[in-house]
Amino acid sequence: MKSSKQFSLRKNNSFNVKSICPIVYFPQTLSDLESLPDLSLSPFYILGEGSNTLFVDTQAPIIIKPDFKGIDITETTDNYFVRVGAGENWHEVVCLCINNGVYGLENLALIPGSVGASPVQNIGAYGVELSDFCVEVTWFDFSSKTLTILSNQDCCFSYRDSIFKNDLLNKGVITEVVLKLPKKWQANLSYSGLNELPLDTSARDVMNKVISLRQAKLPDPDKLPNAGSFFKNPIVSVDKLTSLKNIYPSIPFYSQDDGTVKLAAGWLIEQAGLKGYCKNHVGVHQHQALVLVNHESDYGKDILALAQFVQKQTYKKFEILLSPEVRMVTSHGERKFTDLPIVDWGK
Ligand SMILES: Cc1cc2nc3c(=O)[nH]c(=O)nc-3n(C[C@H](O)[C@H](O)[C@H](O)COP(=O)(O)OP(=O)(O)OC[C@H]3O[C@@H](n4cnc5c(N)ncnc54)[C@H](O)[C@@H]3O)c2cc1C
The missing domain is CATH 3.30.43.10 (Uridine Diphospho-n-acetylenolpyruvylglucosamine Reductase, domain 2)
Structure with missing residues (x-):
């Protein structure tokens, strides 16, 4: 190897x-x-x-660093099945599917990263999630040294979450993902920004629109290093929303099927006065408060210090504890954000 x-x-x-x-x-x-x-x-x-x-x-x-390669598309009367190795690049798979007339992944275009990581946090964007298409994940278990097939249900997908972040954390690796894409395609234009496209739009047009929206909104990591949304959008109770609405009538929120409410972490950070904040060569992006950027620091500790500061300031203002989407890796392995010592980054 x-x-x-x-x-x-x-x-x-x-x-x-x-x-x-x-x-x-x-x-x-x-x-x-x-x-x-x-x-x-x-x-x-x-x-x-x-x-x-x-x-x-x-x-x-x-x-x-799993490097399983290969993309294989098969079909039945009603569906395409796309089997992809974990080491393939996600966006390249989306493009290859669209180029081959296999539609459905266009809303997930330009999400950085590998196919192997895509089920881990159940990647999602523009009203679509990986779990909408993922029918199988092939999993190598370190202790038994065998491959197992996990179904969509086995993966316990939810918002930016799955079994791979929980019960299966560090117990093995994903080697392959199988996606099922119905031949009967319908554009998903529910998300704001896409609803200006005509109803008879093509999958390629949707992909191009998603790409241009993302390029306009998010900094390119090759030019301004970042990891996309640093924090997850917090889920709160309706009671919490009601008390917040009394103070901030224009607070954006999204009602969830289970009766809870999702808030926009970026809005909370912005309201805490941190949009564009910059210290020690790292900062909160000037247009997207949810994105922490590395202007020119060599050290992960500087980003961590900033994230801890953002979490503290937003908690002070809203009594909501933001939780990172980004995984924290120390010399001792992965650690929970809350278990990391507070970094002293000076005055
Ligand atoms: C500019 C930008 C925009 C982004 N936009 C979005 C977005 O719109 N939606 C979204 O959901 N995410 C978004 N992200 C986050 C990121 O793209 C996804 O989390 C992506 O799936 C990470 O892939 P990766 O290969 O880089 O994962 P890594 O960072 O390398 O790993 C992420 C996690 O997956 C695990 N992992 C990786 N490969 C495997 C494997 N083969 N088997 C088991 N575990 C594995 C790692 O241990 C880790 O826990 C964005 C990131 C950036 C930089």
């Missing part, structure tokens, strides 16, 4: 911070996975393309 010692992860994290791991493994086959060393005693992290990962320390743990 391909591996590399003292590997720099700088080009493998969209925050572009410095971190070096003692060794990285690039498994491409089942036998590669079977031959991985016993990791039960050493901290490790499974890395896709690092677009949802913050390397907090300049030393990273052992890295496993």
Whole structure:
């Protein structure tokens, strides 16, 4: 199996911070996975393309970077089935599908990252989520050294969440994902920005629109390093919303099927006065308060310090604790944001 010692992860994290791991493994086959060393005693992290990962320390743990390749499209009378290796790039798969007349993924165009990571946080954008199409995930279990097929239900998908972030965390790797796309296609234009497209629009037009909206709204990580939305949109009770509405009548909210309410984390951060905030070469994006950006710091700790500050300030104002979407990786492995010591980043 391909591996590399003292590997720099700088080009493998969209925050572009410095971190070096003692060794990285690039498994491409089942036998590669079977031959991985016993990791039960050493901290490790499974890395896709690092677009949802913050390397907090300049030393990273052992890295496993699944490199399973291949895209295979089959069809039945009513559906296409797209089987994709975990190491493929998500956006390239979306483009390949559209180019081959397989429609449905267009709203998820331009989401950075690998296919293997897509079920982990159930990627979503413009009114669509991976879970709308994902019918199977192939999973390699470290302890039994076997492959298992997980159904959509087995994956326990919900908003930016799945079994892979919970019960299966660090227990194995995703090697393949299977998507089911109905041949009878209908554009999903429910999301604001897309509803200006004509009703007889094509999937390619929807994809192009999504791409242009995303490029206008979000900073390109190659030009201004970032990991997209840093925090999840918080879910609160109707009572909490009512009390907030008394003070902030224009607060945006989205009612959920289960009776709870989703708030816009970016709006909360903006109201806390932090849009465009900048310190120690890192900051809150000047147009998108939900995006933390790295202007020119080498250190993940600076981003962490900023995130802790944003969480504290928004809590002070709204008594809502924002929770990061981005995964925190220290030299000792992945850690919960709340378990990380508060970074002192000076006055
Ligand atoms: C500019 C920008 C915009 C973004 N917009 C969106 C958006 O609209 N919607 C959205 O949902 N996300 C968005 N994101 C977040 C990011 O694109 C997704 O989280 C993506 O799925 C991360 O893929 P990755 O390969 O880079 O994952 P990584 O950051 O490498 O890993 C993310 C998680 O997946 C795990 N993982 C990775 N590969 C595997 C595997 N094969 N098996 C098991 N676990 C694995 C990792 O351990 C980690 O927990 C955005 C990010 C950026 C930078």
